[in-house]
Amino acid sequence: MIVERPRDLMVKKILAHGFLLCFLALILFPFLMVLSISFREGNFAVGSLIPEKPTLEHWVLAFGFDYTRADGEVISPPYPVLTWMWNSIKVGVIAGLGVLAIATISAYSFSRIRIRGKAAMLDALFLIQMFPTTLALVAIFAIFDTLGEVSPFLGLDSHVALILIYLSGVTLHIWTIKGYFDSIDRALDNAAAIDGATPWQTFRYVFLPLAVPIMSVVFVLAFIGFINDYPIASVLIRSESQMTLAVGARLYLNEFRYLWGDFAAAAILSGLPITIVFLIAQRYLVRGLSDGAVKG
Amino acid sequence: MSATDIQNMPAETPWLRYGLVGLIAVALLWSAFSLYMIGQALFGAILLGLAACFVVIFGSERFYGSRFIFPGIAAVVIFIAFPVIYTIWIGFTNYSSFNLLTYERAVEVLTSRGTVDQSTEQPFAVALDGEGYRIWLPESGLLSEPVSLAEEATAALVPAAAPDTLLERRDAIRLREGLGLLTLQTPDGAEIRNAGLRTFASVVPDYVQTGPDELTRRDGTVLTANHATGFFESAAAEQVPPGWRVAIGFDNFERIFTSEGIRGPTLSIFAWTFAFAGLSVLFCFSVGLLLAVILQWEHLRFKPVYRVLLILPYAVPSFISILVFKGLFNQNFGEINLILGTLFGIQPNWFTDATLARVMVVIVNVWLGYPYMMLLAMGFLQAVPEDHKKAAALEGASALRVFFTITLPQIIPPFLPLLIAAFAFNFNNLVLIFLLTRGLPDIPGTVIPAGQTDILASFTYRLAFDNAGQQFGLAGAITLLIFLVVAAISYANFVAMRRAAARRSGVS
Numbered sequence: 001m002i003v004e005r006p007r008d009l010m011v012k013k014i015l016a017h018g019f020l021l022c023f024l025a026l027i028l029f030p031f032l033m034v035l036s037i038s039f040r041e042g043n044f045a046v047g048s049l050i051p052e053k054p055t056l057e058h059w060v061l062a063f064g065f066d067y068t069r070a071d072g073e074v075i076s077p078p079y080p081v082l083t084w085m086w087n088s089i090k091v092g093v094i095a096g097l098g099v100l101a102i103a104t105i106s107a108y109s110f111s112r113i114r115i116r117g118k119a120a121m122l123d124a125l126f127l128i129q130m131f132p133t134t135l136a137l138v139a140i141f142a143i144f145d146t147l148g149e150v151s152p153f154l155g156l157d158s159h160v161a162l163i164l165i166y167l168s169g170v171t172l173h174i175w176t177i178k179g180y181f182d183s184i185d186r187a188l189d190n191a192a193a194i195d196g197a198t199p200w201q202t203f204r205y206v207f208l209p210l211a212v213p214i215m216s217v218v219f220v221l222a223f224i225g226f227i228n229d230y231p232i233a234s235v236l237i238r239s240e241s242q243m244t245l246a247v248g249a250r251l252y253l254n255e256f257r258y259l260w261g262d263f264a265a266a267a268i269l270s271g272l273p274i275t276i277v278f279l280i281a282q283r284y285l286v287r288g289l290s291d292g293a294v295k296g
Numbered sequence: 297m298s299a300t301d302i303q304n305m306p307a308e309t310p311w312l313r314y315g316l317v318g319l320i321a322v323a324l325l326w327s328a329f330s331l332y333m334i335g336q337a338l339f340g341a342i343l344l345g346l347a348a349c350f351v352v353i354f355g356s357e358r359f360y361g362s363r364f365i366f367p368g369i370a371a372v373v374i375f376i377a378f379p380v381i382y383t384i385w386i387g388f389t390n391y392s393s394f395n396l397l398t399y400e401r402a403v404e405v406l407t408s409r410g411t412v413d414q415s416t417e418q419p420f421a422v423a424l425d426g427e428g429y430r431i432w433l434p435e436s437g438l439l440s441e442p443v444s445l446a447e448e449a450t451a452a453l454v455p456a457a458a459p460d461t462l463l464e465r466r467d468a469i470r471l472r473e474g475l476g477l478l479t480l481q482t483p484d485g486a487e488i489r490n491a492g493l494r495t496f497a498s499v500v501p502d503y504v505q506t507g508p509d510e511l512t513r514r515d516g517t518v519l520t521a522n523h524a525t526g527f528f529e530s531a532a533a534e535q536v537p538p539g540w541r542v543a544i545g546f547d548n549f550e551r552i553f554t555s556e557g558i559r560g561p562t563l564s565i566f567a568w569t570f571a572f573a574g575l576s577v578l579f580c581f582s583v584g585l586l587l588a589v590i591l592q593w594e595h596l597r598f599k600p601v602y603r604v605l606l607i608l609p610y611a612v613p614s615f616i617s618i619l620v621f622k623g624l625f626n627q628n629f630g631e632i633n634l635i636l637g638t639l640f641g642i643q644p645n646w647f648t649d650a651t652l653a654r655v656m657v658v659i660v661n662v663w664l665g666y667p668y669m670m671l672l673a674m675g676f677l678q679a680v681p682e683d684h685k686k687a688a689a690l691e692g693a694s695a696l697r698v699f700f701t702i703t704l705p706q707i708i709p710p711f712l713p714l715l716i717a718a719f720a721f722n723f724n725n726l727v728l729i730f731l732l733t734r735g736l737p738d739i740p741g742t743v744i745p746a747g748q749t750d751i752l753a754s755f756t757y758r759l760a761f762d763n764a765g766q767q768f769g770l771a772g773a774i775t776l777l778i779f780l781v782v783a784a785i786s787y788a789n790f791v792a793m794r795r796a797a798a799r800r801s802g803v804s
Contacts, residue, residue: 009595016590023587024605027663030620031608033631037623106368113361121369123790128376130717130786132724134753135775136379138386138760138768143379146339150330168375170368199361228613230727235761246615250731253622260623271616278611279604 038264058265078259081266083241084248088227088270091159091244095166096223100215103170107177108203112189129171134231140165141235157242162233166226173218180214181207220281227274245270317354321347342378346370384779387772388543395526395539396766402540406511406528410499416488417497422468422475423459429471431480432459433496438482445474452481469493548773557743562755562774564739569751572657573722577715579662584669589699591670592677610667618731621660648737650748657749661728665718672714676707710796716789720782729754744770752778 038058040051060067061077068074109115110122133140141156148155155161184207192202230246237243240251249270252263324347332340353359353366389395397405418435428442431451439456443449463471475490482488491497506512509521511528519528519536526542527535552558587606591599609617624632625646633643646656680703688698729735735747735754744767745758752774760771 013595016593016596020587020590020602024602027609028605030617030624030663031612033624034620037631102367102371105364109361109364113364115361115365121365125372127786127790128372130720130789131376131380131779131782132721132753133376133379134724134726134757135779135782136376136383137757138771138775139379139382141760142382142386142391142768143339146331146334146336149334150327165375167371170371171376174368199364203364224613228615228727230615230731231757246613249615249619253619258629260626260629263619263623267616267620271612274613275608275611279607 034264034267037261038268040261042261058261059269061262062265062269078257078262079248079251079266080241081245081248081270084243084245085270087159087242088244088246091162091166092223092226095163095169095226096219098163098167099170099173099222100219102167103173103177103218104208104211104215105203106170106174107181108207110174110178111181112202112207113199125171125174129175133165133168137231137235140232144236156236157239158236159242161236162244165232165236166229169222169225173222176218177211177214180211184210217281220277224274224278224281314355317351321351324350342374346374380775380779383772384776385772386768387548387770387774387776388545389541389769389772390526390539390544390547391541391768391772392770393766394537395541395769397538397540399521399523399540402528402538403505403511405538406503406536407501407505409502410489411502411514412491413498413500416486417491417495419494420490420496422463422471424461424463425459429463430459431475431478431496432462434458436482440480443478445471445478448477450479450481450487453483455483544769548769549776551770552773552777555743557741558770561739561742561744561746564748565746565750565752565755566777568654568749569723569753572654572661572751573719573725575658576661576665576722576725577718579658580665580669580718581673581711581715583662583666584671585673587666587670588673588677589703591674606670607667609663610665610671614664614727615731617664618660618728621656621663622732625656647733650737653733653737653749657729657732660732661722661725664728665722669718672711673707676710677703679710680706709799713789713793713796716785716792720785720789723751723781723785724753724778725751726753726757730757734758752781 036050039054039056041053041055041057057067057069057075061075062081064077064080064082066074066076110118115121144154144156144158144161147161148158152158153160154164188206189202192206197205227244228246229244233244233247237247240248249263249267252259252266324343328340328343328347330340331337331343349366349370353362418433421432421434423430423432423439425442428444430442431440431453433439433453437455437458438453439459440453441451443451472490472493478490480488480496486498488496489499491499500514502514503511503519506518509523511519511521513519513530517530519530522529523542524544525535525539526544527537527539529535552562590596591602591606596602624630627633627643627645627647630646633646636642636644644652646652684702684706685698688702689695693701729749729751733747733749735745735750735758737748739746739748745762746755747758750758756771756774756778759767759774
């Protein structure tokens with residue numbers, strides 16, 4: 001059946017497109033719903049799915065301004081969404097840069113420098129990397145609760161503590177960058193060595209410039225991972241002003257104060273930038289994941 | 297990064313490097329010492345070890361190569377390996393809201409408790425005295441020395457005439473925090489303390505330390521520290537809270553395996569965790585593979601558009617989509633029930649019916665997870681040689697048969713490590729459960745918070761951090777169970793990956 005009859009082909013095409021369209025309608029339903037809810041009056045599902053009297057109330061509140069309703073009632077923003085976003089971005093960028101620095105240096109040493117027990121260390125890293133930080137939440141809480149007694153700077157509710165824990169997420173990225181360094185021709189380091197470069201100089205002036213593309217991908221991946229983290233941030237951060245987006249967003253759907261409409265606007269506002277960054281980076285993500293996982 | 301800075305220095309100024317190494321080492325040592333001083337010898341020792349490694353590796357030329365690897369290894373050891381081990385160790389202690397403190401702190405808390413002696417209660421007033429204050433007790437005609445009310449202090453009382461300028465009552469109330477720190481000594485030697493908004497009185501301590509590991513209560517009962525249970529106990533085995541943390545061996549594990557109210561829910565959660573992770577991977581893989589196969593079809597148009605729209609669920613931050621689903625599935629105000637109600641007249645109880653809640657959790661997880669599988673499958677499908685498929689088709693095999701006998705066997709081996717990783721991820725998919733259902737509905741007849749949709753990770757989280765007694769010890773014990781399962785999965789993954797790599801290099 002290499003050559004198909006045009007009639008059969010036509011039917012198959014219609015079936016394929018039909019299936020995909022139905023599937024997409026189902027999959028995209030939540031997005032369309034949230035968009036509609038963000039323009040709908042009030043905070044409950046009442047009336048039709050498409051807002052009859054569209055209002056910007058939820059959006060104005062999401063941006064942190066007071067909103068005056070038609071009857072003169074002034075509504076204040078329920079939660080500081082923009083502060084949360086800023087916290088998320090701040091923590092994500094700093095931790096991302098930290099992870100990038102550690103991962104690049106480690107990947108270089110794993111790829112190029114002779115160290116005793118390197119193979120064992122690599123295997124150990126791979127195994128440790130499988131253990132999620134959720135396993136260590138109790139200890140993370142206990143540790144930073146204690147460190148807070150030495151200095152509140154390092155205690156609970158501190159972004160420094162959060163960033164320190166996020167630095168532990170380097171393992172996967174070490175593998176990704178190492179895979180890239182492994183593919184660089186050895187002649188390059190030999191040339192540098194003949195010119196008298198120390199390993200550090202080889203890294204700084206030869207490998208680092210070459211690694212800029214993969215480093216930017218790793219940075220974006222690490223950043224998105226930190227923005228999405230819920231468990232660690234929820235254990236370490238308690239006060240509303242210090243919260244990251246992932247921890248704070250949950251407050252909107254509290255049983256006793258259910259702000260469905262406000263949540264919808266805040267969700268789109270905060271989710272959209274991250275989604276766009278992700279869509280740009282996702283090609284590399286999948287390649288990195290499958291390459292990094294199989295290369296040994 | 298300290299490593300970067302140090303390495304960046306020109307080689308001819310080693311003293312600068314030594315200076316920096318010394319500075320950082322001193323900072324680390326100081327932190328280690330402060331930790332030791334507040335009774336955290338373990339954390340102090342770890343920092344000490346870190347400082348020692350740091351000095352050796354960056355101070356000596358011999359370990360030049362290790363300098364590059366040090367930051368990464370240190371981060372992994374300190375922030376993953378140590379916390380995981382520490383959590384498991386907590387599983388062997390009674391650390392919980394009843395046994396929250398160290399022994400020293402528990403003694404401190406008990407001995408600082410006191411009861412106001414009603415008969416000595418007398419009103420007071422505060423008089424301004426330059427920068428400080430004096431306390432005036434009108435009933436006994438005593439006036440205190442000047443006090444700052446900013447720190448803990450003891451001041452003597454002397455008979456005096458009433459001061460001219462007494463503070464208004466509400467101004468005095470504003471000083472109550474400082475007044476609480478103050479102890480006054482009457483001329484006959486009795487100590488009195490602030491006993492309320494209006495009065496000072498002598499406060500009798502409830503517990504007095506009468507020996508090592510021994511406290512005597514006001515009523516004369518002698519309490520002995522029991523370092524096996526972490527409580528002060530009277531001869532009648534009455535326990536006096538607060539307790540302190542002690543190692544209790546396998547007691548937590550015994551509770552898990554023998555206590556009816558804990559074993560039942562734990563077993564049920566254990567089974568559901570496997571079912572949840574397995575079903576999630578199975579459905580995500582099937583849906584993702586199906587879509588990938590359709591998208592690979594040469595006659596299909598608009599492929600890039602379909603592709604982008606299909607991976608949207610993966611691109612949106614998961615904490616947002618999960619909360620969106622939580623709202624959409626809401627029984628009373630959710631849009632899904634609104635539609636189902638209009639179309640079919642049904643209002644399923646997504647959050648209170650155990651089976652429906654589990655179905656919902658899996659649906660949401662498949663929605664979140666299929667795009668990843670689809671992307672991976674598209675990559676692996678491209679690696680399947682076209683000739684094999686064409687040859688089979690020429691032999692008259694149907695498209696389905698070609699798929700199951702040619703395509704699937706070729707993509708499963710490289711897919712296996714990723715499927716195992718996905719299983720491990722879902723096994724610990726705390727975020728989904730926690731944001732969507734919080735583990736609810738509750739399993740009836742339990743003594744601990746345990747829900748029908750709880751997986752082991754969320755169960756642990758709720759034991760430790762939900763206001764259910766902060767049972768860190770029990771949570772640590774369950775963490776060990778999770779650890780064992782994850783270790784087995786990791787090992788399986790490790791083997792599968794080695795095989796995939798061997799197969800790959802064997803082929804090429």
